[in-house]
Each structure stands twice: as structure tokens, then as C-alpha cells.
Amino acid sequence: MPRNGKANGKTNGKGSGHWIGQRFKRKEDPRLIQGISHYADDLRLPGMLHCAFVRSPHAHAVIRSLDTASARSVPGVVAVILAQDLEGVGNVPCAGVLPDLKTPAHPPLARERVRYVGEPVAAVVAEDMYAARDAAELVQVEYDPLPAVVDMEKALAKDADLVHQEFKTNVAYVHPLKNGDIKGAFKRANRIVKERLVNQRLAPVSMEPRGVVAQYLPGERTLTVWSSTQIPHLLKTQISLMLGLPETSVRVVTPEVGGGFGSKLNVYGEEAVVPWLASKLGRPVKWIETRRENMQATIHGRDQIAYLELALKRDGTILGLRARIHADLGAYYQLLTPVIPTLTALLITGCYKIPAVDIEITGVLTNKMATDAYRGAGRPEATYVIERMVDLAARELKMDPVEIRRKNFPKPTEFPYNTSTGVIYDSANYQMSLKRALDLAGYTKLRARQKAGWKQGKYYGIGLSTYVEICGMGPSSAMPAGGWESATVRVEPTGKVTVLTGASPHGQGQETTFAQLVADRFGLRPEDVAVIHGDTAAVPYGIGTFGSRATAVGGTAVYYATEKIKSKMSAIAAHLMGIKPDGLVFGNGKIATKDKKKSVGFGEVVSAAYMARTLPPGMEPGLEATHFFEPSNFTYPFGAHVCSVEVDPETGETKIEKYVAVDDCGNVINPLLVDGQIHGGIVQGLAQALYEEVIYNEDGQLVTGSLMDYALPKAVHQPQFVLDRTVTPSPVNPMGVKGVGEAGTIGSCPAVVNAVCDALSPLGIKHIDMPLKPEKVWRAIQKAQTPPAAGKRSRAQSRARRTA
């Protein structure tokens, strides 16, 4: 049975015991639904100044001169600074390391040249925001425009203009990944399927733009930076390095963070400039990004062009995959820019046994904003191309897309499964999730209706996507900046529990899920547990929230820290009861023997730990434990999505009629929150398939510079999603959890495109690149042959009908 979405009100408040797996209402919500939480823009400090940036209107230009006199004359303006004022301030960091990587210097404010529209060239500080923005418009910059490198494929030409002269090429790196007998695979193949597939550039568009507030206290020599970030600790380290301050003087606090989707898994130039201004001016400074700035100068995602060849046997068995992928990196690197496309290589075989691969990824520099991690970060690109290729192969071989998938899945007994790309899938049962999804969708009936529809000129399509993804990022050996996570659990003297987590949730709800987890282990109520995150002065060093890692890595750290305390409490309890500490059970506010004959109150043991008079000899007082969890592997959630669409041949519009998602993220702590993650994820993937696209014109001008031009999905566009799940616990962590933040996005995008291409198959249309906007689909239909099944109506007739 598909689940309904209702929270179980009964689980809130009463009883104790099993909180894991409950649809528990979020602890975060009361402050959010009353508007009494604090995002960066809501912070007010005495004497606070406001900052605005002056940004390049050109994609590529030499800065001839900068005149700040008129800007300085605006009443209320306190300072106007240029690149040369930032002496000693370090460049924007990139953690990505690859062999022979060409890394351009990335100053926080542009020096002689600008290389993308939106690149900051000056910063204005004023008493209020209106004055700062007025003055920013008065900073006069003379530019000598240069030819812009916009098209990543043209950028590869020998005589192409260069983004960075010093490299003498626009190729930032070439990353190969080869394994197996690829030549033999293609020699033995009965069929080779080839296609060029584009993963267009997207904008993450968290509803809260970025924001930074900084305050320097000269007496204490402390710099506090409130930033809307996913990685407070890494940001603290990088701010100290960029500004040359001892790391012990820098504190980063994340206020409420209004979404990130990877875009705030970063260190931006503004995060150096604003703190620098605060320390130089001796007053707090606030900068809040406008939406226009957000479109121009917050990282973008995706932007890959893939040339693929799939070698197959006649029966659908896949023998090998060749992929030449061009990845548009933009003009400079942000934190992870160059490594994101390499994740595509790791996941490109999807959930299929492909014994031979030959992958080559070319990172290309262009005059655009940097690409970086956006929900899925390299993995949606992989899933899209393999899922499209498998569908194209099925069509070529006249097989059902279900059959070709089943033919190439590893068996459940083959896990852990070593892929030819070098990763080890932890656990899965792809057959099970696919079957469940097909049953829920009524696949056979949908196919029957489709056939009948074609005869009546109705274009119904059914799209599948069976995906696996790489989550729980990740073992440190495979991560650019450490892949572990920290947690401290402290039972306070009153028996309430404080959890400090290095994860930095920004909408995912870990204040709730971690409270459920800890309450469950201690036999308390989630109300008794407070989860603190996002303050480097309070929380032990941590990594942050991204890559669907908060629960799988951060939650596991919480789990182990809790176990350490339980073990100590067991020893104290046993000492108080005069028995051995083995096998004591926590529950109902007590610590008891298994047979429940003897017990001691949870609070009594806590008191003993703090009063320190009745502790076992030699035991340290207090009840606090910290754990740094290093995962042994990634986790690999998987699932099957089935999407049924109707395409209107008159308008090219796609209507999603039914959407079924069966996801397996291992064990689930809070099903309500998992559903929410899946819903939101599906819509982001679906939006890539149908609407969203960052467009730069041939001059490198950003055409989609506002929400007027960049099509975000709205409520009216979405169907009701039918969700279900299978549960295949991960062996990588003791809770068996996998992660769910990106699953929906990874699974949904190819399902939708496969459905549309399936709908149009009677017209001989094989493939249309995303986004499948009505105009593009309509043009493809016009170009295609007259539909054989709907042949009664010729193209000319259709046109006549439209103009009538």
C-alpha cells in the first residue's frame, strides 16, 4: 500500500521507547511557522553597516579604470573598496585536487580582468541598505570588452579565445577512467547505441539567497561571522586562512539557513570581504544577496555534454560503455568545482553490470559562473545518461525498458557489488524496488492504454528510471576535505540531553531525527533532547551537511557518542545496584536488568555522575562523550521511478499524469521527513527535465537573470506523487541508514525524459535534449514524420487548426 502523508500526532508527547521509524512532527517548526526564527537578514547588531557589491556587466573584459568618487559622495556611505584595498586577503579556495589540474587564481574582487557576468569588482558600505545600493550604482567602471568563451565545445578548438591566457588552453583537466576489455566489448557487440546527451546548466535557487553578517571585537580579537552556509567549520578555517587571522579568533555561526541544495556548500569571496570590512571599519557589516546576484554569482550546477556509446548483445546484455564528457566549469573554481564531474564517472554504470568502461571527462573553462555541487552533484548527470542510454538501447533492440533493466541488474546476492568504475555498492535489491514501482503504477495497463491511445492520436508515454546513487559522503580517502563527522552527546544534570552535531542541517530536520535517535537509545522522549548545530564555538569541529550525509555519517556519530554514554551509565547503574553491568536495558526513564527485577532511575544515575560521590572507583565524573565517525564506504540508496505522461502534439506540452517513486534509503528514522525529501527531490529533477535552464547568450550575457526568466516549478505544475519504499539496510553503519536528500532528484529526471521520448516514439523521435519545454517538443514533433498512427491529421492540417 502506498503511504499517506500524515504525521502521527499520537507519537508526539506521550510515552517513551521506540522513536526510530515514527512520523514525528518536527521540533524545528514552531519557530519557523510563527516567523520568529532568525535567518541572516533578520540579524541586527548595534551600529551595523550594510554592504553592496558592484559586479561586472561583461562576461569578459579588461578593467580600464574605476572611479569611486560619486559613490563616496552619497550620504551615508562609509567606504568603497576595490581589489587593491584587500591587500593580504587570500584567494577564494578550491579543495579539488586532480592530476595536472589548471587552477586559476580567484581573487575575491576582480583585479585587472573580469571573467563572468556578476563577478564582483568593488564593495560599498553604507549606513543603510538603500544608500549602499544607490552608491554601488554610482561606482564608475570602464571596461574594454573581450571576446567571451561561452560554448564549452567551441572553447576546445585550437584557435579559441582564452578565459585565462596563462594556461594557453581552456582545458582545465582531462580525467580518464578505464576498466575491463573495452575493445573486446565493442568487437563482440551485436549492437552499438550512440547518442549525444546534454545535462543543461541549472541554478540551485535556494529560497533564501546567501547572506553574511560579520562583527569584529578588537578587545577580544574575535571575529564572528554569521553566514548562510552548509559548512560552518570548513568556512571558519577558510576565513582564518583568507584573512590571516588565527583560527582560534574566528567563530562562524549559521543562523537559520533557508535551503542550500549544495550552493552553500562553499566558500565565497563575499565571505572574506564582509568580515574583512567589519574588522577594518570596526563596525558590524551585513551583506544580503539579491536574487539577481544569486542567479549571477552563486554557483550553478550540471552543465555537461556527453557522447556515449553502449555495446550490447542482441539479448540486451550490456557489454561496455564509452563516454566522452565535456564539463563546463565556468571561469573560476569554487570549493569543489573541478571534482564534481568526476563523480559522474564513478556512477555512470548505474545499477547495471557493465564489465568494461572507457570514460574521459574534460573540464572546460568558460566565461560563466562556476559550476559546483547542486543537489546530486555529478550523480544526476550519470544517472540521466545511463538511464537514457538503456532506454535508447531497449528501443533499438525492440525490448521492453523493464526487461533490459532486469537483464542487467546484479542479483541481490551479488552485493557488496564491485562496479567497473571502482566503487562498491553496499547493498541493494533493484528487482524488488522495480517490481513494486511497476505494480503501483499499473504498468501493464499503462502500456495497453498507450497502444490504444496512439491509434487515437493521443501521445501517452511511460518512463522508467532505476537508479542507484552515492551517498553518505563519505570515506575520507575519497573526499577532498575529510569525510567523517562529529557528535557530542551530553546528559545534563537534570537528565535532559544536549546533542552537538558537526552536521549543519538547513531544512532537512536533523534537530528532530537526531532527537528521535537519541531518545530511542536512552529510553527518553524526543522532547528531552536538544540538538545544537551550526556554531563553531559550541560544536566540535565537523564537516557539514551535503551529499546526503547528515544522518548516515553525522547520525552515526551521534549514535556512537550515545553508546559511549550508555556504557558509562550502565557501569554506574550496576555499581549502584551492586551487580555486573552486562546487558542492562534503557527504557521508561530507567536502567534495568533484562528481567526487569532490578532497576535504577535514569535521573539517579545522572545525579551520581555529577555528584561524583557514589561513582565506581576511578571513574571520571560527568556524562559527556564525543565521537568522530569515519565511514568505511559510501552508502548506495536506490530505487525505481515510473512516470506516465501525455504530450499534446498541438502545443508540445507535457502533462504528468501519474508519478510513482519507490525509494530505498535503508532504515528510516522519520518516514514523514523522508517523504518530504523525496517529494522535493522529485520536483527538482522533474524541473530539470521540463523547465529549468540557465541560459547565457553568445556574448556570455546571463539571459536567465531573475525568477521571471528562470522557470522554477510551481504548485500547479506538480502531480500528486505516489510514494513507497523498500528497506535494504546499509551494512556501512550500525543504524543501517543510507541517506535520502538527493534520491528524488537523481531518480526523477530521466524518468520524465524517458516518458516524453516514449510518448513520441510513434513519430520516430528518439531523443530531445532537456529541458523539454513545449516549444522544443513542438518543434521536434513538427520536424518528425507525420505520425503513422495519428495519420488522419497531417502536419498542414494541424497547423491550420492552430491558426484557426
Added chain:
Amino acid sequence: MKKNIAININGVEHRAQVEPRLLLVHFLREVAGFTGTHIGCETSLCGACTVLLDGRAVKSCTVLAVQADGRSVTTIEGLAQGNRLHAIQEGFWEEHGLQCGYCTPGMIMCAHDLLERSATPTEQEIRQALDGNLCRCTGYQHIVNSVQAAARKLGKRKATRAVAAD
């Protein structure tokens, strides 16, 4: 240049001398200190700044503060009565209608406008009504559920009040 205005916000009058170009959302946030109303785009496309102006939903980034002179504004902070949440707030909490929470105040105010006009909207009517409010986290399904739950709650409360009045 500056103009004296008085705006009643959540039942309390706020007087200030403002520039004519000051947006209502900046008046609410910067002058009156009601930061629950968020700014997501400044071009009236995202709906995060939705408030009630004389009871009807408006995007406060496209209303000038001077246009609200002498009128009443309800922001998200004005919905709950003491510790008692408004039915729409309860709906969003129970149905997990929010994740990062940034769009939520605008969503709730927009839903308020809808439920004042239509006590039992259909799913499609709810989706239409929320057309001017963007959410990047939830995929909207739980938001729709939240508004439906709120409609049921309001219906019940009305019925209870009617019985009490009898």
C-alpha cells in the same frame, strides 16, 4: 521628501517618517522589526514576502510603505494568539508543509487569503491559489496537504463556535 505614515501592523499602529520609495517589506522588517516576512526575489515572483493588507494577500516587495499608510497589515507574527497557533500554522506543522521554512510565512499568509474566500478548496484550487508562491524544498505536496488540513480544522472550529452560539 520624507513622508509621515502610520501603518497598523498586527493590531498596533507604527508611525514613521519614510522615503516614498521605501518598500512595505522593508518597512515591516527594518522599521517595525517584523522579520518573519522574508524577501526572496524583490520582483514579486516568489511570494516569500506575502502579507495581508486589509485582509487580502499582497506581496509586500511590490507595495510601497506609503501605499499602506492608514491601512492594516497582518504578518506571520500576527497569526497565533499567544501560545495558540492558527489553524494554518498547525496544518503546516502536522503535515510537514515546510523544510527550510523560508517560503513558509508567505505560503501561510497566501493560504489564509484562500481560506477566507473559500472554506473547502479543492486540491486544484489550492495549487492555483499558491501559484505565486515558490517553494524549493517540499515539492508542494505536503503544502497542499497542510492547507487541506487547515481547512478541515477551520471548518470544525466554525462548527464548534456555531454550536456554542446556539
